[in-house]
Amino acid sequence: xxxxxxxxxxxxxxxGGRAAAQEARQLGAGRRAYGGRSPEVHATRFxxxxxxxxxGASRTPLQDTVGVITPSSLHFERHHSGxxxxxxxxxxxxxxxxxxxxxxFSMEDLRRLPSVSRVHFIECAGNSGxxxxxxxxxxxxxxxxxxxxxxxTGVRLSTLLRIAGxxxxxxxVVAEGADAARHSRSIPIAKAxxxxxxAYAQNGEPVRPEQGYPLRLVVPGWEGxxxxxxxxxxxxxxxPAMSRDEAASYTDLMPxxxxxxxxxxxxxxxxxxxxxxxxxxxxxxxxxISGIAWSGRGRxxxxxxxxxxxxxxxxxxxxxxxxxxxLTRFTLPWAWDGRDTWIMSRATDETxxxxxxxxxIVAMRGTRPGPDGFNHYNGIKAWHVTxxxxxxxx
Amino acid sequence: xxxxxxxxxxxxxxxGGRAAAQEARQLGAGRRAYGGRSPEVHATRFxxxxxxxxxGASRTPLQDTVGVITPSSLHFERHHSGxxxxxxxxxxxxxxxxxxxxxxFSMEDLRRLPSVSRVHFIECAGNSGxxxxxxxxxxxxxxxxxxxxxxxTGVRLSTLLRIAGxxxxxxxVVAEGADAARHSRSIPIAKAxxxxxxAYAQNGEPVRPEQGYPLRLVVPGWEGxxxxxxxxxxxxxxxPAMSRDEAASYTDLMPxxxxxxxxxxxxxxxxxxxxxxxxxxxxxxxxxISGIAWSGRGRxxxxxxxxxxxxxxxxxxxxxxxxxxxLTRFTLPWAWDGRDTWIMSRATDETxxxxxxxxxIVAMRGTRPGPDGFNHYNGIKAWHVTxxxxxxxx
Numbered sequence: 001x002x003x004x005x006x007x008x009x010x011x012x013x014x015x016g017g018r019a020a021a022q023e024a025r026q027l028g029a030g031r032r033a034y035g036g037r038s039p040e041v042h043a044t045r046f047x048x049x050x051x052x053x054x055x056g057a058s059r060t061p062l063q064d065t066v067g068v069i070t071p072s073s074l075h076f077e078r079h080h081s082g083x084x085x086x087x088x089x090x091x092x093x094x095x096x097x098x099x100x101x102x103x104x105f106s107m108e109d110l111r112r113l114p115s116v117s118r119v120h121f122i123e124c125a126g127n128s129g130x131x132x133x134x135x136x137x138x139x140x141x142x143x144x145x146x147x148x149x150x151x152x153t154g155v156r157l158s159t160l161l162r163i164a165g166x167x168x169x170x171x172x173v174v175a176e177g178a179d180a181a182r183h184s185r186s187i188p189i190a191k192a193x194x195x196x197x198x199a200y201a202q203n204g205e206p207v208r209p210e211q212g213y214p215l216r217l218v219v220p221g222w223e224g225x226x227x228x229x230x231x232x233x234x235x236x237x238x239x240p241a242m243s244r245d246e247a248a249s250y251t252d253l254m255p256x257x258x259x260x261x262x263x264x265x266x267x268x269x270x271x272x273x274x275x276x277x278x279x280x281x282x283x284x285x286x287x288x289i290s291g292i293a294w295s296g297r298g299r300x301x302x303x304x305x306x307x308x309x310x311x312x313x314x315x316x317x318x319x320x321x322x323x324x325x326x327l328t329r330f331t332l333p334w335a336w337d338g339r340d341t342w343i344m345s346r347a348t349d350e351t352x353x354x355x356x357x358x359x360x361i362v363a364m365r366g367t368r369p370g371p372d373g374f375n376h377y378n379g380i381k382a383w384h385v386t387x388x389x390x391x392x393x394x
Numbered sequence: 395x396x397x398x399x400x401x402x403x404x405x406x407x408x409x410g411g412r413a414a415a416q417e418a419r420q421l422g423a424g425r426r427a428y429g430g431r432s433p434e435v436h437a438t439r440f441x442x443x444x445x446x447x448x449x450g451a452s453r454t455p456l457q458d459t460v461g462v463i464t465p466s467s468l469h470f471e472r473h474h475s476g477x478x479x480x481x482x483x484x485x486x487x488x489x490x491x492x493x494x495x496x497x498x499f500s501m502e503d504l505r506r507l508p509s510v511s512r513v514h515f516i517e518c519a520g521n522s523g524x525x526x527x528x529x530x531x532x533x534x535x536x537x538x539x540x541x542x543x544x545x546x547t548g549v550r551l552s553t554l555l556r557i558a559g560x561x562x563x564x565x566x567v568v569a570e571g572a573d574a575a576r577h578s579r580s581i582p583i584a585k586a587x588x589x590x591x592x593a594y595a596q597n598g599e600p601v602r603p604e605q606g607y608p609l610r611l612v613v614p615g616w617e618g619x620x621x622x623x624x625x626x627x628x629x630x631x632x633x634p635a636m637s638r639d640e641a642a643s644y645t646d647l648m649p650x651x652x653x654x655x656x657x658x659x660x661x662x663x664x665x666x667x668x669x670x671x672x673x674x675x676x677x678x679x680x681x682x683i684s685g686i687a688w689s690g691r692g693r694x695x696x697x698x699x700x701x702x703x704x705x706x707x708x709x710x711x712x713x714x715x716x717x718x719x720x721l722t723r724f725t726l727p728w729a730w731d732g733r734d735t736w737i738m739s740r741a742t743d744e745t746x747x748x749x750x751x752x753x754x755i756v757a758m759r760g761t762r763p764g765p766d767g768f769n770h771y772n773g774i775k776a777w778h779v780t781x782x783x784x785x786x787x788x
Contacts, residue, residue, distance in 0.1 A: 022484055023626070024574040028476025030447030031604070033438035035467040038607045040482055041600045044427035053424030066547040066595040067511035069463060073429040074599070082422025088434055090416055111668075112681050114727055117461035117713050153460040180418040201460040203597070205468070206435045210425070213432045232417070274505075287506050319511050321715050333508055 045074055046141050054082025057124065059145025063276045067319075068119065068292070068327040070148035072203045077210045078124050078146065080245075081181035084230055088206075088214040093160070093198065097174075097236035100165020107214055110200060113155045118197060118220065119326045121294045123147035123266050125223035125250055125375035131358065132377035133367055136393045140276040143381065143393065147269075147294065149327035152218045154199035157192050160234070166193075170236035174243070175217050178232040185226045185250075186240035187219065191264075195220050198231065221296030221325040222264040223375070225250050252374045255366040266296035268355050269378040270303055270330070270347035281389035284338035289316070292327045295349035299323065302348045303330040309342035309382070316345070336385070342394065344382040355380055439468055440535050448476025451518065453539025456686070457670045461713075462513065462721040464542035466597045471604045472518050472540065474639075475575035478624055482600075482608040487554070487592065491568075491629035494559020501608055504594060507549045512591060512614065513720045515688045517541035517660045519617035519644055519769035525752065526771035527761055530787045534670040537775065537787065541688065543721035546612045548593035551586050554628070560587075564630035568637070569611050572626040579620045579644075580634035581613065585658075589614050592625065615690030615719040616658040617769070619644050646768045649760040660690035662749050663772040664697055664724070664741035675783035678732035683710070686721045689743035693717070696742045697724040703736035703776070710739070730779070736788065738776040749774055 043065075045058035058077040060070055088107045096102035124146035130137050137143030161173070166189070173192040176184040187196065197218040199207060207213050212229030219226045225245060240246065240262070251259040270293035281287055289307070293300045299322055304313040316330035330345070348354045358379035365374045382394045437459075439452035452471040454464055482501045490496040518540035524531050531537030555567070560583070567586040570578040581590065591612040593601060601607050606623030613620045619639060634640065634656070646654040664687035675681055683701070687694045693716055698707040710724035724739070742748045752773035759768045776788045 022480055023572050023576075024475070024478035024480075024624075026574055027446075027448045028473070028478040028573060029603070030476060031439070031441045031450060031452040031471050031473070033441075033452070035439075035469070035471075035602050035604055038482075038600060038603050040607075043599065045425070045429075047425045047427075052421070054421045056425060058425040058427070065598045066509065067545045067598050069545050069598045071597060071599045072465070075429070077425050077429075079422070079425070081418070082424060084418035084422040086416055086418075088432075108676060112676075112679075114682050115460065115684060115713075115725060117723055119715070151461045151463050178417050179422060180420055182417070203465060204459045204461050204463045205437065205465045206432060208429050209423070209432050210429055213434075230418075282502060282506075285506075288508050290509060319509075321513070321717060323715060329511055331509060 043074060045077065046145065054079050057146060059141050060148045062140040062145055062271070062273050062292070063278060065273065068149045068329055069203060070150060072150065072205070072208050072211070075148040075150060075208070075211060076124065076146045078224060079210070080183050081179050083210050084179045085209070086178060086214060086230055091214050091232065093215060093232060093234065095160055095164040095234045098167040098170035098238065099236050100167070103164045105160065107200065110155050110198065113159055115153060116156055116197060117151055117153040119149065119151045119323050120218060120220045121147055121149045121325065121327045122224045122227055123294070125225060128377045129375070131379060131381065132361065132374065137277070138393050139278045140271055140273050143277070144271045146224070150202045151204065152197055152199040153201040154197045154218070157196040157198055157217070160198060161192060161236070166236060169238050172237045172240050174235040174237055174241040175228040175231060176233040177228045178230040183225070183228060183245055184241060184243040185228055185246055186237070186243065187226060191219065221266060223250065223266055226264060250375065252376065253368065263376060267376055267378040268295035268297065268300070268347050268349040268353045269293065270345040270355060271381045272305070272343055272345050272383060275385065275391045276383050277391055277393040279391040281336060281385065281391065283389065284336050287334050287336050289332040289334045289343060291330055291345050293330055293345070293347035294325070294327050295347070295353065296325060297353060298325065298350040300328040300347055301350045304346045305332045305343065307334055307341060307343050310344060313346065338387060340387045341385050342382045343385060344380050346380050437468060439471065440539065448473050451540060453535050454542045456534040456539055456665070456667050457672060459667065462543045462686070462723055463597060464544060466544065466599070466602050466605070469542040469544060469602070469605060470518065470540045472618060473573070473604070474577050475573050477604050478573045479603070480572060480608060480624055485608050485626065487609060487626060487628065489554055489558040489628045491631055492561040492564035493630050494561065497558045499554065501594065504549050504592065507553055509547060510550055510591060511545055511547040513543065513545045513717050514612060514614045515541055515543045515719065515721045516618045516621055517688070519619060522771045523769070525773060525775065526755065526768065531671070532787050533672045534665055534667050537671070538665045540618070544596045545598065546591055546593040547595035548591045548612070551590040551592055551611070552588070554592060555586060555630070560630060563632050566631045566634050568629040568631055568635040569622040569625060570627040571622045572624040577619070577622060577639055578635060578637040579622060579640055580631070580637070581620060585613065615660060617644065617660055620658060644769065646770065647762065657770060661770055661772040662689035662691065662694070662741050662743040662747045663687065664739040664749060665775045666699070666737055666739050666777060669779065669785045670777050671785055671787040673785040675730060675779065675785065677783065678730050681728050681730050683726040683728045683737060685724055685739050687724055687739070687741035688719070688721050689741070689747065690719060691747060692719065692744040694722040694741055695744045698740045699726045700738050701728055701735060704738060707740065732781060734781045735779050736776045737779060738774050740774050
């Protein structure tokens with residue numbers, strides 16, 4: 001849209017003068033030591049009932065979020081054996097194996113060391129599995145809610161490994177959590193020495209319990225389960241541990257029966273969040289389309305949006321900051337003519353990877369989503385806008 | 395420090411093997427719709443007792459924060475008549491005065507419009523007034539806790555003014571809040587059309603009540619009180635309103651008795667947060683020095699740190715992202731020799747402005763802090779590290 005027509009449409013949309021003004025007439029509430037949301041705000045993580053609540057997931061209400069930082073209280077969860085209660089004062093991180101020497105770091109040791117803060121997304125390998133299976137979620141929360149963005153702060157893993165010393169034959173680092181499942185994943189030494197963070201803080205405060213308090217591994221761009229929570233052990237090894245979590249779970253079953261293993265990087269992906277399933281457009285006229293894009297391989301380079309079911313595409317604006325392996329917010333001005341249509345987004349990252357259609361993914365990988373099939377679904381997502389303004393899944 | 399000596403110092407510092415390992419032996423806690431902090435984490439905003447709790451301030455526990463995003467629950471507060479309870483569904487923002495027409499925007503209208511997200515600091519004009527007066531705060535929270543950083547999301551003010559239309563003689567915009575005090579400030583039209591945001595969200599969720607729910611003006615780089623909370627009215631005018639908040643309060647009394655008015659921009663400033671007053675170093679050896687710097691005039695260009703009471707200075711590293719009028723995190727590796735010393739930081743912004751000493755400020759402005767004297771204190775802050783490792787204010 002040209003600026004003139006956007007403004008004309010905006011002016012037509014702003015209705016004005018509906019409700020009586022609200023003005024306080026008396027002294028309001030006082031200060032609080034630790035603030036909370038307005039009682040009018042109700043966005044919550046979604047999860048179904050389960051007889052084993054510790055093994056499930058909860059999903060971020062993406063359709064209610066803005067920007068690229070997910071409120072910590074709404075960051076998605078994925079537990080294999082619940083959230084353990086760990087005392088930071090007694091917690092230690094042991095680095096051992098093919099090291100120069102074994103070192104146990106207390107939390108106080110870690111806080112003394114050189115720190116980094118980085119904004120990164122974490123996405124569960126199984127996110128959007130229902131899309132893959134052809135049983136899509138009704139809302140962005142249900143279809144894509146296993147991705148969230150945070151500012152993570154901690155120590156570079158490379159710093160800890162250099163302190164312990166890395167023997168020549170050490171090619172992998174096995175990271176283990178202190179949860180009852182001892183969730184563990186193996187990471188190639190090249191990645192470990194590159195950009196991995198042993199994070200003690202998220203969005204400016206200590207990592208939340210369900211995100212790994214007091215310590216979480218943050219492995220930029222890689223699937224969520226490698227970001228080991230409640231981290232208490234790092235073992236330098238010659239080969240991968242072939243732990244249950246990387247041998248039985250979190251492999252990708254191909255149509256020919258073979259499993260694709262160590263598919264760490266999350267592919268380029270995007271989803272429109274506003275409007276999205278469950279929203280209702282108040283009428284024709286101007287509506288901003290807004291969504292998020294991300295890639296495990298680097299920065300998002302561009303996002304194209306179609307408002308006519310994929311017939312034509314327009315480049316969306318990327319809101320700064322556009323950061324490496326971070327959620328990136330895109331927007332497109334849209335003057336809706338009131339007619340039934342489909343809207344969708346397609347992201348491209350700085351390596352040139354482009355988000356594929358579901359058809360292309362199904363042709364390559366079949367239709368069984370993980371854990372007994374394929375994870376890493378990143379197909380283009382469409383929402384149906386009906387002539388009445390209802391937005392539904394496709 | 396050279397890399398070799400840092401690592402040697404780190405290795406010496408990591409003690410290892412103190413406490414018994416903690417490992418969960420049973421299923422942990424389940425998922426939660428809206429998460430919270432670990433019960434072990436106790437950082438809170440600070441405020442003293444007051445017979446009029448709505449008129450005071452609460453301060454961010456800066457010494458416990460990391461990165462550049464302040465948790466919304468810990469963002470500083472400053473109220474003139476308490477936190478009004480406002481229903482978003484009934485809230486309207488009226489744009490009127492020297493406009494083409496009056497327009498009342500509902501929250502739904504605003505959410506349809508083109509949005510922006512920006513990371514910015516907000517600092518109260520009176521922050522560090524005690525430093526100015528020569529009665530410094532014992533902790534970073536008490537000395538500098540009226541500054542916080544957030545990702546703000548909303549509509550550009552210029553978009554709203556363009557929709558309403560701006561008459562040629564309109565040179566100011568008067569922004570008024572719906573609190574009982576009707577807090578109001580006048581903003582020159584050039585700033586209003588530049589980068590001001592009418593924000594409905596903070597850190598990914600609706601603006602918190604004490605930050606202006608449902609609507610706050612965000613005026614990048616300018617003193618906190620111009621970021622009008624509970625925003626309900628914007629009046630285009632030929633001159634400033636000379637409201638109580640800009641005529642009686644928030645002016646800067648000079649030594650000669652004249653008041654300096656409309657001192658909007660916050661000057662370049664920094665403070666070391668770790669270690670800072672109230673911290674105790676566990677012993678000689680490696681300790682990272684970490685702090686925040688910011689400027690109302692643009693990006694922070696450099697921060698120099700002295701660990702010998704100002705005799706010598708070393709450039710600190712700036713952690714990316716280094717954003718325009720955002721808190722910027724700086725760090726410096728430090729091998730403490732265990733001796734009594736003073737540590738301090740000095741920031742320079744991209745316009746070349748350098749943080750002054752307190753002596754220079756006092757020579758220029760006298761020693762009376764606002765509201766009956768001078769706001770905008772930005773002097774270099776020193777912390778005293780005793781040979782026992784106690785860190786105290788100077």
